[in-house]
Amino acid sequence: MIQVPFFSVRDLVVDYGGVRAIDGVHLEINKGEIRGLIGPNGAGKSTFIDAVTGRRIPTAGQVQLGGEDITQLAVVARRMRGVSRSFQRTSIFHDMNVLEQVFLASHQAQAKDPERDAVAILEELDLLQYADWRAGDLGYGQQRRLDLALALVGSPSVLLLDEPMAGLTVTESRDLAQHLKRLARERNVTVLLVEHDMEVVFGISDRVTVLELGKPLAEGTPDEIRANPKVREAYLGSAA
Ligand SMILES: Nc1ncnc2c1ncn2[C@@H]1O[C@H](COP(=O)(O)OP(=O)(O)OP(=O)(O)O)[C@@H](O)[C@H]1O
Numbered sequence: 737m738i739q740v741p742f743f744s745v746r747d748l749v750v751d752y753g754g755v756r757a758i759d760g761v762h763l764e765i766n767k768g769e770i771r772g773l774i775g776p777n778g779a780g781k782s783t784f785i786d787a788v789t790g791r792r793i794p795t796a797g798q799v800q801l802g803g804e805d806i807t808q809l810a811v812v813a814r815r816m817r818g819v820s821r822s823f824q825r826t827s828i829f830h831d832m833n834v835l836e837q838v839f840l841a842s843h844q845a846q847a848k849d850p851e852r853d854a855v856a857i858l859e860e861l862d863l864l865q866y867a868d869w870r871a872g873d874l875g876y877g878q879q880r881r882l883d884l885a886l887a888l889v890g891s892p893s894v895l896l897l898d899e900p901m902a903g904l905t906v907t908e909s910r911d912l913a914q915h916l917k918r919l920a921r922e923r924n925v926t927v928l929l930v931e932h933d934m935e936v937v938f939g940i941s942d943r944v945t946v947l948e949l950g951k952p953l954a955e956g957t958p959d960e961i962r963a964n965p966k967v968r969e970a971y972l973g974s975a976a
Pocket residue numbers: 752755756757775776777778779780781782783784
């Protein structure tokens with residue numbers, strides 16, 4: 737039996753005026769898979785996430801979810817179909833308390849029972865003990881976990897994470913990575929992880945795609961990508 741990929745992007749092209757930021761990217765991800773997306777600065781990773789989530793309509797190509805073409809849908813319509821994201825910088829509200837903002841986000845995402853959804857997510861991310869804290873009083877590692885909580889409300893089926901470990905210590909990064917891996921498995925979420933911390937990407941991804949100047953350079957298991965001479969030359973350098 738042929739398995740139809742749960743999530744696919746076909747021949748994607750994205751231009752910013754005269755700059756071609758994504759130039760023919762084709763990518764297929766199975767349900768529940770964690771896919772790492774890496775590449776040097778300016779490779780097009782954030783642009784790729786913007787095009788998949790509807791923040792930027794592509795010049796050409798298609799985005800499909802569960803066989804449905806969602807390329808022309810607006811951000812909110814995609815979120816309702818289960819496409820969620822986090823941003824490079826945290827998008828939390830510092831003056832609002834933790835539970836309140838996860839509850840509101842859950843309500844907005846039209847979860848069946850927003851309060852139950854919010855409490856369950858906070859518990860899974862070890863944040864429930866801070867439920868009545870002002871978010872701005874949390875440590876930075878906890879704030880990034882709150883970011884992940886906000887992206888997980890309403891049980892999305894696809895989660896696109898743009899550098900969720902940015903600014904974290906090594907211990908905090910490893911901790912967030914383990915939470916992410918467990919949540920992806922338990923909730924059967926398909927994850928696209930853009931991250932500069934290679935240990936995290938290689939440690940939790942099922943497969944890794946490498947972009948260079950908007951084009952796909954390589955795809956494979958973490959071991960295959962580590963060993964790929966093209967990738968080592970273009971990106972990982974002698975540190976690989
Ligand atoms: N709003 C914009 N207007 C014009 N060009 C842009 C815009 N945003 C990004 N670009 C260009 O598109 C290309 C891809 O940028 P993008 O931010 O997607 O790369 P990235 O791989 O996410 O980089 P980084 O790792 O630094 O976040 C770069 O050449 C960048 O300069």
